[in-house]
Amino acid sequence: MSFQLIQLENNQANVTCPYCHQDVLDWNQEQYIQPCTHTLFIAIDLGFEYISHVYEATMQRSVDDIHANDDNIDVFHEISSADYADYVVYSSALGVADLQRYVGLSAREVM
Template sequence: MAYQLIQLSIQATDNIQCPHCQQHVINWAEEQYVQPCEHTLFIAMDIGFEYITDEFEQTMRRTVDDLHANDDQVSVIAELKAAQYPEFKIYQSDLGIEGYSRYIGFMA
């Protein structure tokens, strides 16, 4: 298994820090709350992607454009887990909508 899934026990409105550099990659104090650092591979939700590196997208079975075009037929988390990126961590948190999550990928 190339990934490690880490379930965060936080509120949907809490900031999320990079485990390497401690930068807030989700920072609700900023107008642009998505603030990826150099260790961030992707920031996604069950309903689509907010940010992804080209390097990570190239290891996925489908492109983000394809996933967005067929969002009623795909599972974002399943696509992330199937990526062939060598080693990464997926931080999963509540999105604030019943049954939906946010996923942030960091280099291991």
């Protein structure tokens, strides 16, 4: 595991990139997922909502493979087993059935 996990307490707060200061989750927008050039992925325990090609190339399985077997998805395991180095994962509770949201950000631009 080559990332720092930061647990966010407020699941309704916007998630802001620490590098470019863009809100990558902006609850004031209809399309609340707003990836910036530092966004590696945005996921929930049920699957990936957004993923950069750069990050997906470092994963053990493709997102298509993961979603094809969605009865057995363990998104945190998939994130933990990727070979991408030095990034931050923000995690927050969804407020439903103990599900989590994960936002991965890197100091390196990936888009």
